[in-house]
Amino acid sequence: MAARGYDAKEIEAKWQRAWARARLYEAKPRPGKKKWFSTVPYPYVNSYQHLGFGIAFLRAEFQSRYRRMAGYNVLHPQGFHCTGLPIVGAAKRVAEGDRVQIEILRKMGVPEKGIRKFADPLHWIEVFVPATVEDLKALGAAIDWRRSFITTDLNPPYDAFVKWQFRRLKEGGYVRTGTHPVIWCPKDQAPIGDHDRLEGEGETPTEFTLLKFPMGERALVAATIRPETVFGQTNLWVDPEVAYVEVRVRPAGGGSPETWIVNPAAAQKLREQGRDVEVVRQIPGSDLVGAEVIAPGINKAIPVLPATFIDQARGTGIVTSVPSDAPDDYVALRELQGDEARLRQYRLDPERMRAIEPVPIIRTEGWGPLPAKESVERLGIRSTSEKEALKRAKEEVYRAGYYAGVMSENCGPFAGMRVEIAKEEVKKQLRANGQADVLWEPSGEVICRCATPAIVKLVSDQWFLAYGDPEWKARAHPALERMTLYPEAARKQFHHTIDWLNDWPCTHHRGLGTKLPWDEHWVIESLSDSTVYMAYYTIAHVLQGGDLKSKVPWAGRLDDAFFDFVFRGLGDAGAIAKALKVPPKVLQDLRREFTYWYPVDLRHTGKDLVQNHMTFCLFNHIALFPEEQWPRGFGIIGHLALGGKKMSKSKGNVWYLRDAMKAFGADLVRVGLANAGDGLDDPSFDPDFAESMGDRLREWHGFATARVRTRTKSLPIDRWFLSAMSRAILETRRAMEAMEYRAALRHGYFDLQAAWSWYVRRSSGVPHTRLLRRYREVQTKILAPFVPHVAEEVWSRLKGRGFV
Ligand SMILES: [Zn+2]
Structure with missing residues (x-):
């Protein structure tokens, strides 16, 4: 392998270490510098993450890497979701010796002796959160890891953040009780949200x-x-x-x-x-x-x-x-x-x-x-x-x-x-x-995670987020109009969702999460505790103190006054700081950090969340934050297929990120997902394409780092190539900014390579010295968001300044 240029595993590990050492992705506010803040909602950590999460995550990450190269100060954090019934339900099934559940763990590679431990819900978190971190690091993810955390009351400052939200939502009249029809599991005796369904997401x-x-x-x-x-x-x-x-x-x-x-x-x-x-x-x-x-x-x-x-x-x-x-x-x-x-x-x-x-x-x-x-x-x-x-x-x-x-x-x-x-x-x-x-x-068949067909129950003592409220809806439409949507074609579906969204049952009797602050019999359900999660990232590095479950003493005492100050600028920093026993400057810095990073520029998700979680995000921002802090951009991607076949957990046709990386390495998984498709259609990961990109990247690495005979005398064909290259840059930039990554690869990679071949032929095999250098640099930069490890390796060999 080394004979053919480089060992992918080796350079991936090498550059991941170098980026971490340089703290390249640790984001700090730089007043006066334009910023870019991207997020992907926390993955639910009841298994290893599969390629479906991979594509949702990477499409935002490509954007973050691109914006960083374009001169933005970038914040790209990642947290982990533990809220809800699925982990508790699965742990219970393990405890009961349920064969199907145990087989799922076996298939994930859990050794026989370790299976019993999964009867404890906390064990799932202890295993799958670090595993997800490991996978993302191996993928070369450009994440500010200081801001990572888990949800639920296992992490006190996040718990306090959710309680603050709910108290403020209730004061504003956005959380109410009443009699409402909900999709209900007769076996669990609980409402089942989209996350808790084997089938029937979006049915109401x-x-x-x-x-x-x-x-x-x-x-x-x-x-x-x-x-x-x-x-x-x-x-x-x-x-x-x-x-x-x-x-x-x-x-x-x-x-x-x-x-x-x-x-x-x-x-x-x-x-x-x-x-x-x-x-x-x-x-x-x-x-x-x-x-x-x-x-x-x-x-x-x-x-x-x-x-x-x-x-x-x-x-x-x-x-x-x-x-x-x-x-x-x-x-x-x-x-x-x-x-x-x-x-x-x-x-x-x-x-x-x-x-x-x-x-x-x-x-x-x-x-x-x-x-x-x-x-x-x-x-x-x-x-x-x-x-x-x-x-x-x-x-x-x-x-x-x-x-x-x-x-x-x-x-x-x-x-x-x-x-x-x-x-x-x-x-x-x-x-x-x-x-x-x-x-x-x-409205259609719904099957609970416990395999029971769902019915509708009219509940009278349930708490709801009042998304059916016409006034709230009326504010959501213009808020959506101001946003950039990736792709723009999704706009109609968002407006439609705003129109048809019903009141949403926001609490469960069981499961992990944050207790409803005014009635602790209830636990806030998983889609409702994460609607404005992006705000927490802006201050998470200080509150978490480097741990996924914070051990920072004063962050265990946060009250509503703290969040009102940091997120809304209300109250007196001195008094609030005194109560928390921290210097006022800590609070003032957090406030500055929030106002610098907020609003979020891009929140990217699978398209199945348009009809609930994404639209909730918009509604709750309207309820909790002033207009200038409402989200600026939403991006969505379809359901990922594998070589043309739909991935489905219930059908066992899933590919875990770690297995895909074992087969291809990080860069090829990344570029394979970039090429899988844009827009509203369902993308498809094509293993043959990933394979062929492996050969092409080796060739590129060889060419970019080899000695090539050049000339200094200009020929008319030089001007042609320069203009072809400018066009490729322009079109790539447009495609990147529209999150059309397949198109970006076509313009910026395949077309550019073809133009170079033509140019070299027309130059009788001897390109101009300056153009060769420029071409190598441009091509490396265009590739960098997709295949950052190879690109970094080439960049360092080209003696480029800093990191690519
Ligand atoms: Zn059930």
Whole structure:
């Protein structure tokens, strides 16, 4: 290997040591000098970090290195997140001997003897925090390590910082209690935030309309999100194999109890949603088939028919049938109509069954009167077992109808009304008539980390961050407008999130974290204790005293007055310092440090956090800080794929940073991630590209440090190369500043190399002395943010000034 130029491992270790010795990344305020402050939210430390964190982290780090070269005073810190349920849950599973959990630890390389220790949540922190630090150092991360720390009450000054925030948020009316629907794990008996989900990030509570279908004194009850389609109902579906239950329940608006027929899961959900539900008896679904019920909205008798396609986990296990606009219903109806044996089995009159026809109810431009039939026929769907195709059909029909449809003449008083509006109006009328009720469901499937499917619970004693508040939203929109977004295309999604964000349950009963200061039964959950984390970094080096868990005595006594002074300039430094037993100058310096670094210039994250954590960050800055300290830039990146395949923890397809570095070394992992993709599309790490870059960098190193025959006489082609190089610099700079790193590599590396080859050929193999030197310097600098170790090695061999 040495014969081919350099040993990557050796130079990586060598330069990492040199940077640390020179304290290159320790940031100090330099009044008058322009600054750049980048952060990536703390990774959650319940495992080794994988490449997905790697790309989110590095894209911010490339920017920090670039800005440093461009003359900025740069702050780039990194903390670690221990808040929440996952570590506690996983430790509990280890204690219980859960095989899956233990296998996960084994796969991470934990030796058999060490596994038992992971029954203690603190052990996870003791192992994975230092491991993450180690990985980032091995990656050559340009971090000011003095400012690192962990969250939770294990670290007193951070704990005090979160308590200060919550007291101030509560005073401002931003934290409230009330009754709210939350996504809930029935096993953990806790709300589950996005971080605590195996599947279903971003899904929120959604209101379903329960339709009542009277059958004598009782009513079969079906759930729908399309109440406006009641005008097209032709029948009701039940699963003959399912045991339903008859329950006594009081309607949502009050009134005397009614008798409903639903599945047992629905009875449980209604109970979690605060309804008194008394189970009277079981009823086999087969007993219901063939009955006649009165359909709400149209007040017409329709038959109850057998179906096998009903998802018993959603709604009530009974669904109304609208074959004109629901592909499932259309296909199921046709299937049944053609199935002699089944009709006979349930003693259904074949002639009457075959007479059932879809009723046109919605007119949509570009569609005929029966969109479900049209879509099903176009996609060639023949059976209810074609789930994927049916899902596609359903989405297509729903979208077209919802945004562009108008209710037809078959819809009584709603004829001519836009579907979007009719949906609400029909729901209102059915509720007023006592023909409908309400059930909450997650907007899509949500699975808790403990593998339990989530439901929606209405909780009445929960604390919320009031992101649903219209006034707060109204301030967030213009605040977003002032920001730079990387990429700009994300702006619409942020505005959309601001509009639709609901109140957010911000406390849990269990888990690691900071206790809610005015009610210590509650622990603040993981997304809510880290919304304005960047402010803490500006002062962390003093409060932490070099430890991840601070042992600085006075930093263990911080009160709200301290944070009000440092972050808001309120109060008298002398008095506050006296209470803390530190010289006032310490406080004044911290205040100066905060005002120098703040606001944050870039916060970079995976795009799945737009819909919560990033937008929370903006809201909470508005609530806590003056306008000039609101964030200046947000950057996002998609979900990283490996060689084209999606990485997924639940599917075991993850690559840990440390394993990737073992295979490629730090520089190649870095440049591979830089080239993985920009913008909103999901990036993909291509091992072949990383491999080929290894050869190219060796070649570059060889060329840049070799003796090359040059000339001093100028030729016209020199001017061409100079201008090609200027263009490459300009375009690279533009791409770097837009965080388009793949483009930066193309302009600044591949194109520039090609231009040089052409130039050398046109110079008969002998370039100009000055241009050779300039080219070597420029190329080294352009490469430096991506492959800092090789670049530093070349720079030192070129006898460049200081570090590259
Ligand atoms: Zn759970």
